[in-house]
Amino acid sequence: MSTLVTTITDGLRYKGKQGQWAWVFHRVSGLGIMFFLVLHVFGMSLASFNPAAHEQMLELYKQPVFAIGELFLAACLVYHAINGARIALLELKPEWWANPAKAMRWSIILTLIFLAPTLLIMAGRSIQHFFGAP
């Protein structure tokens, strides 16, 4: 626990620039995806054993709090995918290490390009559903 507190306080003090924040977000997004994955696999498996419980699980996903949650899930997934590709490619192709800042810039740009329309479509659809005329 004390290591966790030290990690957070020293993490804020340490001026690692983008690389440090890319690492923090990669961990947080990974843990977030894993949390949903456990819930999701359990809920989907129920389709083969208990359809009523499966439908109940799906009804839960249709609640407003999950409509906000799925936006975070999209952000975690797209960021983790593109930052993960950057990490894997840099480690498999060490010669690309010549300009890591450029690779970082590209991963941020690509994340925004993929994420922006996804979030707009999903949020727009949810607003329509919860606040739109019936």
Add this chain to the structure above:
Amino acid sequence: MTTQSAPSGKTVRTVKPLALGRNRFERAAWMFMRYSGLVLIFLALSHFWIQHILIGTQALSQAQTVAFWGAQGNPITIGNLIFRLYYAVMLVLAMVHGLNGTRQVVGDYVHGKQIFMLIMGALTLVVGFLIVFGLFGLLIGAKAN
């Protein structure tokens, strides 16, 4: 890391290698994270896009799951088979990738060996159960209601 004096009088540093057994496992885990990650980019993002953009969360139902997986007792179509294989590969890769990722994060902050083994043992059991539960569900198909 140990420091010793070389015959020339200069101080040199040598790194003590990891025990080979653990080293081999960590190397395999490292390779797995890279290759499974590269495959999961395509699988997980296409899956998210199909469910959240093409279909939409509000339209999800048991009937939609049955349409994708095929119903128990019905003959399985080529489409059902492709979806089942797609989900089965994604299920195993994502779960193991997530389990190893969690192991690395937990290992960085939890230094007590017993509490580390307790957390990871419990998570490994949950993940193992879900992989078997999920694969078995995909094997038999969805229940029509």
